[in-house]
Amino acid sequence: MDNEQKHKIILFDGVCNLCNTSVTFIIKRDKKDIFRFAALQSDPGAEFIKKHGIDTSKTDSIILIDGDTHYERSTAALKIAKHLSGGYPLLYAFMIIPNFIRNRVYDYIAKNRYKWYGKKESCMIPTPELKAKFL
Numbered sequence: 001m002d003n004e005q006k007h008k009i010i011l012f013d014g015v016c017n018l019c020n021t022s023v024t025f026i027i028k029r030d031k032k033d034i035f036r037f038a039a040l041q042s043d044p045g046a047e048f049i050k051k052h053g054i055d056t057s058k059t060d061s062i063i064l065i066d067g068d069t070h071y072e073r074s075t076a077a078l079k080i081a082k083h084l085s086g087g088y089p090l091l092y093a094f095m096i097i098p099n100f101i102r103n104r105v106y107d108y109i110a111k112n113r114y115k116w117y118g119k120k121e122s123c124m125i126p127t128p129e130l131k132a133k134f135l
Helices: 017-029 043-052 073-081 088-096 099-117
Strands: 008-012 035-039 063-066 069-072
Touching: 008 017, 008 043, 008 073, 017 035, 017 099, 035 043, 043 063, 063 073, 069 073, 073 088, 073 099
Parallel strands: 008 035
Antiparallel strands: 008 063, 063 069
16 A cells, blocks of 8 residues: 555645644644655655646645545645644534635635745755654
């Protein structure tokens, strides 16, 4: 069984400080080892983008790939939260809010993420103990 079928894949903006902090946050709360990660700018990230026909001009922050399906923006974030330890699965209740409303909030944060949280010159390099979580 390959990684894509065994694990849900999170594609993230590797140069975004908010996205990198989010990845670290998810890893710490991924007690069931559900997720694997790839930067959008990486070779594996580019392969997933191509395979799933993702338009990165519309979504360039967090994308969740679950088998043959992919989720973008607020839906991806809430589906990720559903699998985290602690109280975070409760956030999944926000799925009852219409997508266009959730995505407005999400897009506002995504649009301002570099201004508010900064940007790296290159993608995050995982520590040796976290390397197995990255594709």
